[in-house]
Amino acid sequence: MHLTKISAHNFLSFDVLELDLGPGLTILTGPNGVGKTNVGRCLDVALAVMARYGGGPPTEAQALYESAGNRGASAYQVALGLTLDQPWERSLILSYIRTAYACCGLGDDAAKRRNAASLDVIGRARITEESLTPLWTGTLHIRYDAGLRSPWFAAWEFHHGDRTCHITLVGANSGQLRGGPAEALLPPVDTSINIAMALTSTIPGLNVDAPTDEHDTDDPRRLMDLANTLPGPGQAFSMHMNTQTDMSAPAALSLRELAARLQVSDYERYNFEFAHVLWEILRRQFVITDNRRVPFRRRFAHAAFDLPIDVRDGSNIPAELFRLRNGDVTAQRRYAAIEHTFRDLTGRRLGLRTRVEPTHISADGLIIEPTVITDDREYPIEFAGAGAQEALVLSFLLPGEPGRVIVLDEPAVNVEPTMQRRLIRTLRTTGQCVVITHSPDVVPVDQPGDLENIIRLAPTKAGPRPRRAGLIHRREWSRWLKLFEPTHVRALLFASKDILCEGATEVGALRQWWSDTALWQLPNPEAENMPIIDVGGDHGFGGYIEYLDAFGIPWAAIVDGPALRPNSTLAQQLHRLGHRPQQPPIEAVNFTAFRAYWAQAGVFTVADTFGDDGTKAGEFEAFLARIDPQLLDDVRTEIGTRSKPQIGALFAARHPAPPAAVASLYQTIMTHLGAGAASVSAPLTGSGGVNISHAADDVRPAPAAHHHA
Template sequence: MKISRVTARGFMSFDRIDLELNEGVTVVTGPNAAGKSNLGRIIDVARLTVASHAGSQRGNRLDVYERAPRHGTRRFRLAVGIELDQPWEQELIATFVRAAYASSAVELPRPAHSPNVSAERRDMDARRRLAPESVAVLLRGFLVIHYDEGARPRWRASWHHSSTGDLYEAVEPVWIMNLRNGGPLMRVKQEPSAPALSLADAWRRVFPDDQIDARTPMPEQLDFMGILKRLEHPISLRTGAHQDNLPLLDSVRDLYMLLGWDMEDARRGQVDFVHVLDVVLQRACVLTDNRRLPLARTFPLEAVGGEADLEDGSQIPCELYRLKNGPLPLRQRYQRIQARFTELVGTGFDVQATPDPERPGNLLIDVTVPEGDHEYPIAFSGAGRQEALFLSTLLGGDPGRVIVLDEPGVHIEPTLQRRLIQAPDSTTQCLVITHSADLVPVTAPGDLARIVRLAPSHDGSQAHRIGHLDPKDQTRWLQTLGPRDVRALLFSAGAVLCEGSTEVSALGTWWEGSSNPPSGANISLIDVGGDKSFGRYIEFLKAFSIPWVAIADGPALRPASDLHQQMKKQGILTATEPDSAEPDFDAWKAFWAAHNVFSLANVFGNDGTAAGEFEAYLKRLNLELLSQVDKGRSKPRIGAAFASQHPMPKEIADLYALIRDRLQPARLQDAQGEQA
């Protein structure tokens, strides 16, 4: 399974969002309260709504989201683009179609002068001739969820399929199926009152019964989409009611087996597409909670027999015990998990079980790690190894799954985080929601498209990412994002770009001593390494909608400077420029301040005297102190030492107040209490 995109309208922090997900890994960054975890909740709501429509108890948790409409409104709409690309998923869908066709033919009236074709024979014919890939209408589409507080029912799920089947384009659907109560598959512009045909009736109208011949050695394959394209009627896609005096058809029996249904219980019910989709979403989607629970130890025997819920991590021992002692495919999966764990932390693990003396019928299950000639419960090895075990279990599962990892790097060191981001195999799609710069991939050009930043705004959380880049630009972007402190800006509410390290250390020391320091406001100070580098940092910050200001020396403010050319190229300079023939410093300083570039200089100072440098400002404040703290120290140490021994000047305090005012939009959004 793959998820191509998620969209939301009026849901929690999102007024409107439409985010395309990459194959492989997509990393979602952003400051607190930007709504990163809400992306995973979109998928969660879709799963729960389908489960509710399918009659599963898992859908009971859906009522939690009845308070999810944005800002107290009454409704929201979600859509998840889905492609069922795994062989087991496609076989399940094809088996469902065959079972719906053959079983609904039991009550099909026999037309005059036509051969009498039994349901068993139709079943055999469908098994021989149906082309599995032709059921594209059920393999690729959008799962659309509507919630309306005033409607009855409040929750509605529907399946939408476009004529192209392209999930990467916002095309209008051609066919829609209401998943509640097994609604028929119908054209969008079809009259709702038009009578629905059973699949067997529709099938017979397009593929006549006289074409069924079991003796044909090489039968012509049947194109299921041909039924939809040639008929104008809604078509009911559900298995027919089972008659007790008749044996189960082979396709129906196979369908029950693939769904994991008990054969006797299944005889009493019909299967709709929503039941099939519920099983697919349950098996193929793994959503994790950003609050991990300690590993549980005691488990009832009935829990050991079924697949465990891994959302909060507490059931990991039970799942590993089931895999270790299961049939060969499960044991092979257990071995893959062991290998992945060893890759991440450099040691192995094992699983032990004994009867629980305090709870008859329960097992005590412990995951252990070796230490020399002994082994100890992994609970004694720290949170990092437990997190690695959790992630190894998730990533070592079956191929073709969608895994939402919410804050996977909280308890693991940077080296392990970097290994983690490279760990998923090529068939696993991961949505990684993180606050860690070490989980942001920047090793190859393709990584750039994997980075998404959610930024708060007055119109709700917005997604930002880098657009198409040519190879030269890709290299430049990778160089910019290489340092960890630059990637850390993806999580900041705002950035202050300083021309040098002296400014960063001095201003940081002064401002951190204020009543409202940058660290408390999630504002980052960063050294860009000279006035020639402002442009690439500003380009990066603009692309990801990170509010910024810059503090530059006097020479950078002159007309035609490197900074002037860089910002002009990016279209940032919008105000009328002062005269450049005989430039007036104060006029140009005011011009730059209007564009979020500030300076503590009082002259351009590009005459070789260094009069426009930040150090010249420190000399004006206290030349003697600057001489004392210099003494061969590095620039960062000079700036920090000077600021720690000199009270913060009013000019510096006023500059910080102005900077905070310029970065106000991000802080306002935090104050509005956007739903996280």
């Protein structure tokens, strides 16, 4: 299976979500609270509904999702684009269609002459995987509407040429193949026949009474091609089958095969539906983890092994390890793969201890303990640290049959950076995997395709929206790779907004001065999840701005005076990236006009002049010198001139009252970014009591007492 697209309307945090996915590793990032986990829940709601109507064990999940409407909406929709590309998936559907052909009957006198077993011989010869090509790619629709008598609706919608059809799985008209897109409320059909009659009609003149077997010599190339008989609008094919076999005749071979694959023993009285088939595929191919882990259970009754064991929260993994290690050859092979993955992630060996529980506690209980084995001892995995337990959960989930869609929600929980990087290496060979994470170490950028598979769920006024860098030429990729290499740059994917600074001195001082902004009635940068980043000079802004724009991260830039020149490097970068405002000032020497002009683009400064005349009067350190030249000299003497972040931080620490220009700059930036700006009707005051409502140029020397505060 390949998950190609996730769509949602009015579901949880999404008013609208349209997310295209590639076949390999996808990294889903974004700030806290934006709804990343809800992307995985788009798959989970499909599992919950299909389990309820597809023969799965009863759960409370479906009832929970009745309250999943966005902002209390009573109706929502989720759609999953799927390609069924695994041989066993197609073979299972083929068995179902062949069974439907045999058990639906031809609806005429031939039904009296041919039983299901003899019809099955025709179907097995004439219905092949090639016959069912339209079914291999489609969209699973899940809808809930509390206002309807039957609130749940599900359908498999597919296209062939210019025709759209769907098979209703849940709701009114379930078990029908109908023409047109999947809709919960459709008018009655004009004509309806069963799937056996429809398929037979694709071979004109086929004599169903002629002696035949699986080696049919009557032009065996003539297949019953579903594409040639798809229903149009107002038409429907019934896929309901009568499996109550005549005890005097053998059961159809396809029916026995289908029952075995779906683990149904009493198949002679079981009404198979396409929903059962699709549920089996989803059950085996969707692997979804919770973002919360539960400690491993140790005690299990023998009866626990009679039913499928739920391992989603990780607590029951010891029981599944026991079952695999003591199972058939296939199960033991899976256990060996888990051991291998665990060693790859942790560098340690996995063990499993079991013993019978004392009879005074339980008559049929087992104690099962995963362990870590070292050279000289073996001890329970709980004593190896939370990282080892998380590694075991991941090691259990990742190995398996091909074609699975794995959604890992916060797999880096309790896992140290080295193990996170090993995890990425393992995930590259797993197949299709969506990783929801807040860890920059789980964001890979070492291969050309990585950047286009990083998706940031960006908060907007209209709701969360996916943003990505898109296709990047290999030459451009090398440039982005250099930018992404530091971990703190990848961490910007999780920020709500960002402040870019031209130099390190600004970062050191502004972080200190803006650490306590309560007196200004504004949240501080840490509370706003707003990093302050040094871009390494005016030439470094372009790469960062391109990166932030691509992923929908709002930004503001703090620059020195020379960067405001109309022909500066920054000006050229902003022009290339589409951020240069219209109607620049006419007078190229008018600094005040250019400061206001660039502020429209989110570019700000505390300089009062261009300062590119050799005096360096436009640099941030010149600003510090205007505040307190003696303090700046003392700081430089104490720590030297090379460590600019320390110069800025120590200066601000010894001059704790933020200058009026710095306070005003912060309010201006917060207003520009729309980040919790305070009311501007009342003047803001800095901690020194200076009115800063219009004080961008108001820089006063600090009292001498601040020199060594």
